[in-house]
Amino acid sequence: MGVFDIFPARASAAAGNVDALYAFLLVVGIGMTAIIFFFVFLFAVKYRRRNADDPAPRAIHGSLPLEIAWSVAPFLIMLVMFAWGAKLYFDNYTPPLRDTFDVYVTGKQWMWKVQYPTGQREINELHVPTGRPVKLILASEDVIHSFYIPAFRLKHDVVPGSYQTYWFEPTKPGRYRIFCAEYCGTNHSDMGGWVTVMDPHDFAEWLTGGTGGSMKEQGEKLFQQYGCVTCHVTDREGRSPSLLNIFGKPVVLDDGRTVLADEAYIRESILNPNAKIVKGYKRDIMPVFQGQINEEGLLQLMVYIKSLSPPVSAGKESSK
Amino acid sequence: MSTMLPFAQIEARPNYLNVDYGWKSWLFTTDHKRIALLYLFSITAFFFVGGAFAVGMRLNLLTPDGLFAHDTYNKLFTMHGIIMVFFFLVPSIPATLGNFLIPIMVGARDLAFPRINLLSWYLYIIGGVIALAAIAQGGVDTGWTFYAPFSSTYSNTHVILTAIGVFVSGFSSILTGLNFIVTVHTMRAPGMTWGRLPLFVWGHYATSLIQVLGTPVIAITLVLLGLERILHAGIFDPALGGDPVLFQHLFWFYSHPAVYIMILPGMAVISEIVACFSRKAIFGYTFVAISSIAIAVLGFLVWGHHLFVAGQSMYASVVFSFLSFLVAIPSAIKVFNWTATMYKGSISYETPMLYAFGFIGLFTMGGLTGLFLATLAIDVHVTDTYFVIAHFHYVMVGGMVMAYMGGIHFWFPKISGRMYPENWARFAALIVFVGFNLTFFPQFILGYQGMPRRYAHYPPEFQVLNVMSTAGASILAVGYVLPMIYLAWAWRKGPKAPQNPWNAKGLEWEQSPTPPPTFNFETQPVVTEPAYNYSGEEEEVQRG
Numbered sequence: 001m002g003v004f005d006i007f008p009a010r011a012s013a014a015a016g017n018v019d020a021l022y023a024f025l026l027v028v029g030i031g032m033t034a035i036i037f038f039f040v041f042l043f044a045v046k047y048r049r050r051n052a053d054d055p056a057p058r059a060i061h062g063s064l065p066l067e068i069a070w071s072v073a074p075f076l077i078m079l080v081m082f083a084w085g086a087k088l089y090f091d092n093y094t095p096p097l098r099d100t101f102d103v104y105v106t107g108k109q110w111m112w113k114v115q116y117p118t119g120q121r122e123i124n125e126l127h128v129p130t131g132r133p134v135k136l137i138l139a140s141e142d143v144i145h146s147f148y149i150p151a152f153r154l155k156h157d158v159v160p161g162s163y164q165t166y167w168f169e170p171t172k173p174g175r176y177r178i179f180c181a182e183y184c185g186t187n188h189s190d191m192g193g194w195v196t197v198m199d200p201h202d203f204a205e206w207l208t209g210g211t212g213g214s215m216k217e218q219g220e221k222l223f224q225q226y227g228c229v230t231c232h233v234t235d236r237e238g239r240s241p242s243l244l245n246i247f248g249k250p251v252v253l254d255d256g257r258t259v260l261a262d263e264a265y266i267r268e269s270i271l272n273p274n275a276k277i278v279k280g281y282k283r284d285i286m287p288v289f290q291g292q293i294n295e296e297g298l299l300q301l302m303v304y305i306k307s308l309s310p311p312v313s314a315g316k317e318s319s320k
Numbered sequence: 321m322s323t324m325l326p327f328a329q330i331e332a333r334p335n336y337l338n339v340d341y342g343w344k345s346w347l348f349t350t351d352h353k354r355i356a357l358l359y360l361f362s363i364t365a366f367f368f369v370g371g372a373f374a375v376g377m378r379l380n381l382l383t384p385d386g387l388f389a390h391d392t393y394n395k396l397f398t399m400h401g402i403i404m405v406f407f408f409l410v411p412s413i414p415a416t417l418g419n420f421l422i423p424i425m426v427g428a429r430d431l432a433f434p435r436i437n438l439l440s441w442y443l444y445i446i447g448g449v450i451a452l453a454a455i456a457q458g459g460v461d462t463g464w465t466f467y468a469p470f471s472s473t474y475s476n477t478h479v480i481l482t483a484i485g486v487f488v489s490g491f492s493s494i495l496t497g498l499n500f501i502v503t504v505h506t507m508r509a510p511g512m513t514w515g516r517l518p519l520f521v522w523g524h525y526a527t528s529l530i531q532v533l534g535t536p537v538i539a540i541t542l543v544l545l546g547l548e549r550i551l552h553a554g555i556f557d558p559a560l561g562g563d564p565v566l567f568q569h570l571f572w573f574y575s576h577p578a579v580y581i582m583i584l585p586g587m588a589v590i591s592e593i594v595a596c597f598s599r600k601a602i603f604g605y606t607f608v609a610i611s612s613i614a615i616a617v618l619g620f621l622v623w624g625h626h627l628f629v630a631g632q633s634m635y636a637s638v639v640f641s642f643l644s645f646l647v648a649i650p651s652a653i654k655v656f657n658w659t660a661t662m663y664k665g666s667i668s669y670e671t672p673m674l675y676a677f678g679f680i681g682l683f684t685m686g687g688l689t690g691l692f693l694a695t696l697a698i699d700v701h702v703t704d705t706y707f708v709i710a711h712f713h714y715v716m717v718g719g720m721v722m723a724y725m726g727g728i729h730f731w732f733p734k735i736s737g738r739m740y741p742e743n744w745a746r747f748a749a750l751i752v753f754v755g756f757n758l759t760f761f762p763q764f765i766l767g768y769q770g771m772p773r774r775y776a777h778y779p780p781e782f783q784v785l786n787v788m789s790t791a792g793a794s795i796l797a798v799g800y801v802l803p804m805i806y807l808a809w810a811w812r813k814g815p816k817a818p819q820n821p822w823n824a825k826g827l828e829w830e831q832s833p834t835p836p837p838t839f840n841f842e843t844q845p846v847v848t849e850p851a852y853n854y855s856g857e858e859e860e861v862q863r864g
Contacts, residue, residue, distance in 0.1 A: 005765075006768065018701055036680065037681060044662065074652050089697045161558020
């Protein structure tokens with residue numbers, strides 16, 4: 001990237017779209033600025049006072065057609081910016097429902113801890129393959145952080161007490177900076193790292209580099225350790241709902257609402273089970289795990305619970 | 321303080337400066353003009369304190385590895401923001417020029433509640449001293465936005481003391497707003513109809529509405545933050561069952577409208593200056609007046625555009641994005657009308673007009689880059705980067721501070737009874753314009769390249785643009801120190817000002833002596849013509 005480059009490197013499918021929209025706004029913005037500057041400059045020179053005792057010019061009190069024109073015309077242009085920006089926002093912020101490569105990222109003062117379903121862990125480094133959607137599930141151990149990769153043109157705050165998702169489709173192999181974009185205390189400016197985008201073959205090789213126990217295995221261990229297994233048996237007759245095949249499916253609650261069993265729902269149901277009770281089950285059966293399990297443990301449990309819902313046939317459907 | 325004021329030298333005729341001497345006559349005054357001067361000196365002091373922090377920041381950013389420790393830098397940007405926002409920008413034009421001029425412009429002898437006016441200055445000073453005490457004890461490092469749970473649980477600095485300072489000074493802002501609203505409603509001179517009010521008054525009226533309705537919300541938010549920090553109330557910290565995003569909603573519910581508290585008075589000043597130095601009535605008076613009210617109302621509905629990446633509902637984001645575009649329209653209307661006012665005018669280039677040119681140009685750029693931030697998908701990339709820093713400095717410094725400087729020069733003869741050196745002033749205005757652009761324009765590029773804000777250290781590829789920015793800041797500093805020097809000189813030694821040096825319209829120039837006596841007018845003013853009647857039309861005209 002050159003010092004004065006208007007556009008930094010583009011490495012995600014979203015980057016080109018954001019840049020196109022930005023270019024549109026630049027053209028409109030520079031055009032509008034030029035028009036204002038032109039008229040201010042023109043009038044300032046053309047109508048300058050030549051003699052101190054020039055008579056005052058005739059008053060011009062206004063023009064309703066002009067007022068309407070210069071209110072409506074900018075509004076119409078802004079409608080384009082609004083609609084284009086909103087459409088792209090939904091595209092860039094709504095992860096595909098299936099076939100994403102999921103990576104679990106925990107922010108804490110002042111590092112990004114990354115773990116893959118296969119068990120590898122990294123700090124301030126993230127490896128992803130080109131050509132398929134990658135979904136990061138973001139959690140924070142302490143304060144609000146913000147996960148930001150300029151080359152992807154995407155950022156998302158990482159809010160403690162909730163999961164946020166950050167998805168992208170890497171397009172160009174290379175190493176790009178990760179920043180924390182939300183001020184988080186002393187070493188905020190050092191809370192960064194690198195994302196390495198690799199072609200799928202290299203990535204597969206990297207991924208099989210091997211570690212002890214996959215994330216799922218670690219999660220399964222926790223599932224036993226915390227006694228989840230005693231109630232969440234896999235048939236329908238237990239005291240608590242079965243966890244088989246629930247992930248990504250709608251769940252009917254006892255108050256009649258229907259929610260999607262996504263990461264955020266599962267997290268809430270572990271930490272505060274009484275928040276949403278599945279229809280037909282009683283409250284106050286399951287202990288509250290708020291403050292009992294750390295964020296990394298939660299993510300490992302999450303991977304295990306997700307593994308109980310086998311992926312739907314090699315589908316290609318996405319949320320869009 | 322009394323030694324700074326050379327009122328002994330203006331002896332021709334009793335006026336508000338020479339009517340009484342000694343520190344008591346200032347510290348216990350209820351004269352809105354003297355209170356305006358108390359504010360002028362205090363906010364100038366805070367401006368230079370806040371500016372000193374900015375100098376520290378720019379020095380630190382000369383090199384990627386920084387000059388200061390991380391914590392020091394974090395405190396520098398926090399205190400720069402807090403001082404500049406709460407102790408300079410919010411009171412700046414309303415508390416000084418507004419305080420001085422609004423009673424005179426509507427033809428009254430003082431504000432509606434002169435003692436409350438004095439109280440508001442004392443509250444401002446108490447709040448300011450508390451904030452300075454927090455700084456003296458080591459400062460605060462939360463950012464001026466005080467985001468929880470960092471501020472409520474994790475920061476080990478003087479969060480509570482600083483918040484108390486901001487809390488107290490907020491009441492000063494509420495009382496000033498209240499005073500203006502009541503004054504404009506009840507104390508207008510005979511003939512001063514709403515349709516004849518100077519646009520300066522309209523702008524301040526809109527500002528006052530926000531101050532009265534918005535400021536209590538930041539007060540409540542800071543109280544909740546204190547409860548959370550001291551008593552662990554569990555409002556914002558998720559570990560205690562709270563919601564950190566709730567803090568952001570509450571904070572921006574005040575702090576976005578507060579942005580309009582910080583720009584509407586600037587727009588109000590520009591309307592006066594452009595009309596005077598074009599010798600023409602403001603084009604589209606009604607539209608400029610109503611657009612101030614529209615900004616005040618719409619400004620309350622856009623706070624959520626600070627939360628596009630914070631995890632708020634995407635549908636909420638879409639609504640806030642749309643409303644944010646909407647609030648741009650009344651600002652655009654003002655710029656178009658000022659430009660049209662110059663059409664077929666008789667334009668001269670005295671210093672206030674140079675600042676008005678600067679305002680129109682820089683505010684246009686600040687406003688248009690606001691559209692980038694209202695555009696959802698672009699905001700996701702540039703929020704919390706230097707793009708945002710550049711954008712709001714174009715509005716706050718390029719807009720508001722330019723207008724403030726323009727206004728101070730425009731009404732300096734009225735306030736002091738003396739003229740400032742015109743060529744020095746033009747030179748300083750030029751320096752400010754050049755220094756400002758060199759400081760902040762590179763930050764737009766830095767922002768889109770991805771440099772996050774509030775970074776004590778940064779990757780080396782961003783250095784060149786940062787060095788340019790620091791170079792610009794040193795030029796800008798000269799541009800701000802120069803007027804301090806020549807205005808202080810002019811106050812003592814400048815040539816005596818004539819009654820109406822700019823041949824301007826308005827009660828303050830035409831019917832109130834320069835400098836004004838304590839009760840502003842020698843006889844009850846009566847208004848017989850519309851505002852800005854530079855062409856001397858006999859009949860009231862229907863405005864379009």
